[in-house]
Amino acid sequence: MHYQQNSFTELFKELYRRIFQRNPIIVLIAGLCPVLAISTTVSNAFSMSIIVLCVLLLSDVTIRLVRQFFKIELMYFLHVLILSFYVTIVDLFLKGFYIEISNNLGIFIPLIAVNCLFFEQYENSRKQPSFLLSLFSAIGSGIGFALIMIFVSFLRELLGSGKVFEVTVFSKPPAIFSLAPGGFIVIGFITAFIAYIGKRFNRDDK
Amino acid sequence: MINNSLHPLTLFFNAFFLNNLIFIQIIGLCSFFKITHNLKNAAHHGLIVIVNTFLATLMAWVIFYELLTPINAQYMQIIVFVFLAIFIAKIEELLLVKYSIRLYGLIGKNISIIMVNCAVVAAVFLSIDSRLSLVNTIIYSAGVAIGYYIAIILFAILREKVSIAPVPDSFKGIPIDFILAGLISITFIGFKSILGL
Amino acid sequence: MNINEIRKVFDLASRFAIVAAVFTALLLVFYSVIDPVRQNNVKRIMERKYSEVLPRSLHYEEKHIGNKTYIAGYDKNNYPTGKIVLVNTSSINDRLDLLVSVGEENKITGVAVIKQNKIYDILDRSDIDAYFRQFTGKSLYDLKLQDGGNDIKPVRGALSLSDIYFTAIKKGLEDVEVINALSTK
Structure with a gap:
């Protein structure tokens, strides 16, 4: 393991890039x-985002430590x-401790183990020799995931059940938004909205 | 509710239509959006998923009840089952390369995408956690796999039609595909509410 | 396959096996620490639910008879107050677990939901509680008369869910009948 001097701007640029330009969900x-x-x-979205962030960080660090003993064939x-x-x-x-969250998330906790997001992050960190940069990339992926999740769940809960933070906004909400x-x-x-904003910015640059 | 007391046909119908893996339970989307650009790719991928799911659930049932339960190591199930799915895919790839290069050229690429297919692993977890018997597991996994196959074929065909339709500029490509999937999902949910279970 | 290839495969496999063994050992340690905590938590939550459905009982004991399990409640004089059965239709993504408890003469004293599908969290808790309160004092015979009658009003805005609850409660009462038959043999 060799250390590289990374200035703070580089780290935060990577973070920004991960959240906004290469957001794992919207772009990739x-x-x-x-x-x-x-x-x-x-609340479900929040718990899931925290879980994903923790697993991303822990597994990225562990893989960095263990990776040196392995050649490329067994990397996957x-x-x-x-x-x-x-x-x-x-x-x-x-x-053991939060059985309500476990019941709410159901099968999607074991399914984290085959989630493409993590493998994409590991591939990225394999090509990246600097430890801090890949760590910040992982944090960026996690924060990007969290932002999208919480935003989508906010809209879905608002439109689907009319209740946000126990405050009723609609009385007869279209429940279709709470279902699949x-x-x-x-x-x-x-x-579509993000694509539209992207096109507006590109057109303004010209 | 899926349990051992359901009639086999009800279980099958439940697995492939009423609790369709993609349109109702929203599992297995990772490869869903990547593979349905092309109908031929989707068909090959779907067949491989059916074979893999069948083998994986069968072996997983045997491993869970004969190996893990007697030594009280059920917590190892996530690691063991994911590795099982990967080994099956890897062995299939090796066999194809060794025995039929032509077939590998046709469908081999789709196997490497399948290495982390959510649908195969999800079928395994769903059937093991419902504590189904061996026969019921086979029926359930067949239903899940066929439901996945029908879903991706359906979506591939419709996606081709949508890609040449007049769509607003920001919606071209991925956004309109999401909305298309949402509309199909509404019809599936309608059937589910009518037919019960 | 010459000896070099075999040696290479063996080297890779042994490295991987060592790492896998290390992680399995860590997992074993973690599991043995956390499983007792989980069982304690489950027991605590269940005792709270038991006291909701079968009040005036001091402690509860799990009993097995035949292939059925039920919870018997005892009050402070160790006199049996009633039975609680768990109607269990859960799988990992689709859940309904109900507690149905009967007192003397096999009449319902309470119904409570332990786990339910997250879809139904949209509904009001108070509506569901009001629905369950309609069941107190009814026996299996009363419920069998209901098939076709509308003495019990369904949950507002959830007809199919009310049907599912009704079937589950009836199944619970049938289980109690089987238990009673087995215990008097």
Whole structure:
């Protein structure tokens, strides 16, 4: 392991890049399964984002430490092993202390172990020799994921059940937004909106 | 609710239509959006998913009840099952390379995408956690896989039609595909509410 | 496959096996620490739910008879107050667990939900509680008369969910009948 001097601006530029320009969900369409399925309520989305962030950080650090003993052929298996290990720890931890969250998230905790988002991050960090830069990239992915999740779940909860933070806004809400199709439609509109903003900025630059 | 007391046909129908993996439970989207650009790719990918799911759930059931439960190590299930899915895919790839290069050229690329297919692993977890018997697991996994196959074929066909339709500029490409998936999902949910369970 | 290839494969596999063994050992340690905590938590939550459905009981004991399990409640004189059965239709993504408790003469004293599908969290808790309160004092015979009657009003805005609850409560009462039959043999 060799150390590189990374200035703060470089680190934060990487963070910014991860959240906004290469957002794992909107731009790279990785790790989409939990976003659509968990974002029915804001509290679910919040718990999921925290879990994803923790697993990203822990597994990135662990893989960096263990990677040096392995050659390239077994790299994929190593990634899977470490990721499933941390997912199992999270699963046992939630079942022990926060069983409500475990019931709400259901099958999506074991499914974190095959989520494309993490493998994309590991590939990125394998090509990246600097430790801090890949760490910040992981934090950026996690924060990007969290932002999208919380935003989508806020819209879905508001439109689908009329209640946000226990304050009733609508009295007869279209419940379709709390079910499966609502996730697709909300994400579709968000992606379209982001594409529209991107086009506006590009046109202004010219 | 999926449990052992359901009639096999009800279980099958539940697995492939009423609790469709993609449109109702929203599992397995990672490869869903990447593979449905092309109908031929989608069909090959779907067939591989069916075979993989069948093998994976069968072996997972055997491993869980004969190996993990007697030594009280059920917490190892996540690691063991994910590795099982990967090994099956890897062995398939090796066999294809060794015995039929032509077939590998046709469908081999789709196997490497499948290495982390959410659908295979999800079928395994769903059937093991519902504590189904062996026969019910086979039926359930077949239903899940066929539901996934029908879903991606359907979506591939519709996506092709939508890509040549007049769509506003910001919606071209991915956003309109999401909304299309949402509309299909609404019809599935409608059927689910009518047919119960 | 010559000896060099075999040696290379063996080297890779042994390295991987060592790392896998290390992580498995860590997982074993973690599991043995956290499982007792989980069982304690589950027991605490369940005792709270038991006292909701079968009040005036001091402690609860789990009993097995035949292949059925039920919870018997005892008051401070160790006199049995009633039975609680768990109607269990859960899988990992689809959940409904109900507690149905009966007192003397096999009439319902309380119904409570332990786990339910997150879809139904949209509904008001108070509506569901009001629905369950309609069941107190009813026996299996009364519920069988209901098939077709509308003495019990369903939850507002959730007809299918009310049906599911109704079927589950009836199944609970049928389980109690089986338990009673087995214990008098």
